[in-house]
Amino acid sequence: NQETEVHERKIIINGLIYSINEYEKTAIVKGRSTFGYCQKFLISRSITHESQEYIVTKISDKAFENADTIVNIRFAPDSELKIIGEYSFSYTGIESITLPPHLTEIAVMHFFIVLEIPANSELIKIGSCAFYSTKIESISIPAKTSQIEKDFICYTPNLNTISVSENNPYFKSFKNKYLLRKSENKFNILFCSIKNIEIADIPDEIEVIGSFSF
Numbered sequence: 001n002q003e004t005e006v007h008e009r010k011i012i013i014n015g016l017i018y019s020i021n022e023y024e025k026t027a028i029v030k031g032r033s034t035f036g037y038c039q040k041f042l043i044s045r046s047i048t049h050e051s052q053e054y055i056v057t058k059i060s061d062k063a064f065e066n067a068d069t070i071v072n073i074r075f076a077p078d079s080e081l082k083i084i085g086e087y088s089f090s091y092t093g094i095e096s097i098t099l100p101p102h103l104t105e106i107a108v109m110h111f112f113i114v115l116e117i118p119a120n121s122e123l124i125k126i127g128s129c130a131f132y133s134t135k136i137e138s139i140s141i142p143a144k145t146s147q148i149e150k151d152f153i154c155y156t157p158n159l160n161t162i163s164v165s166e167n168n169p170y171f172k173s174f175k176n177k178y179l180l181r182k183s184e185n186k187f188n189i190l191f192c193s194i195k196n197i198e199i200a201d202i203p204d205e206i207e208v209i210g211s212f213s214f
Contacts, residue, residue, distance in 0.1 A: 013047050020047075020054045027054040031063045032070070039093075040072040043100075045079050061085035061107070067092050075100040083107075086127075099123070106130050117142065119165075126152045131159075141179070143167035148179075150192065150210055159194050174203050183208070 010019050010030065015038045017030040027047055032038070046055045057080060064070055071093040075081060079100035086107040089097065098116040099106070107127040117123065121142040128149040131139070138161035139153065145168060153159055164173040172180050172187050177194050180187040180203070188207040193200070202209070 011047075011049050013049070014041075016041060016043075018047060018054070018056070019060075020049060022052075025052065025054055026057045029056060029059045029063055031060070032067060039069055041070065041074070043073065043075045043079065043081065045076045055080050057081060058083040059085055059088045061087060062090070063088045064092050065090045070094060073097055108132060128152065129154050131156050137161065138163070141165060141168060141171055141173075146170045148191070153192060153195075157195065160196065162192075162194060175201065177201075178203075180206070181210075 008019055008021055010017060012018070012033045015033050017033055019028045019030050021027070029043060032041070043056060043059070046053050048054070059081065063085065064073070065087050068091060073089065073094055075098070080102055081100045082103060083105045084099075084103065084107065096116065098118065099121065101118050101120045102122050104122055105125040105127070106123070108129045117140055119140070119142075121144075123142050123145050125147040126145060126149065128151055130149070130152045132155050134156060135158050136156055137158045139159065141148075141162070141164040143165040148171070161176045162173050162179050163176055164171050164179070170182055171191070172182075174180055177197060179191045179193065181189040181191040183189050186205060188205055190202060190206045190209045192210060
């Protein structure tokens with residue numbers, strides 16, 4: 001554990017707590033400082049400590065959980081953030097978040113806000129219950145998304161549209177209500193659907209209906 005102590009340190013910059021990795025020159029957002037209660041935060045592409053730049057790559061699990069005074073979180077346009085950990089923004093005062101384009105993985109969000117996924121998103125993995133209890137009304141699956149947990153849209157009562165980038169080779173949308181997954185070079189798996197469907201319209205090519213389809 002001596003190596004960890006040498007290479008990782010916690011610092012506070014502009015009201016945010018970071019864990020910096022001195023070997024990789026990266027930083028993780030751990031939360032906000034208890035010495036201040038700012039309502040708005042900007043997650044920068046990088047931070048500088050003792051003349052050394054550290055690229056911010058992750059927001060840790062529960063980083064801002066229960067921080068109900070926070071109303072706005074923004075990401076720098078050139079953000080290099082890759083991962084947002086579980087429950088990072090649960091029970092905050094945030095009303096909406098636009099995910100940074102280079103984000104590759106999101107875990108359980110569990111907050112009552114509106115999420116926006118940019119068209120140029122590099123998102124690869126969407127975790128279990130990723131949008132649980134959000135106010136999200138539409139989801140657009142980006143081109144690079146290849147891993148989606150089957151219950152990723154559980155308890156999303158406002159969701160009415162699921163679309164998929166035409167350049168995504170793993171998933172496609174049917175009537176903007178159903179998400180189909182490819183297997184054996186054809187989209188034959190009904191992966192999931194929006195939750196307010198009264199009469200299901202299942203495509204002829206479907207051979208498997210997933211356990212969380214409805």
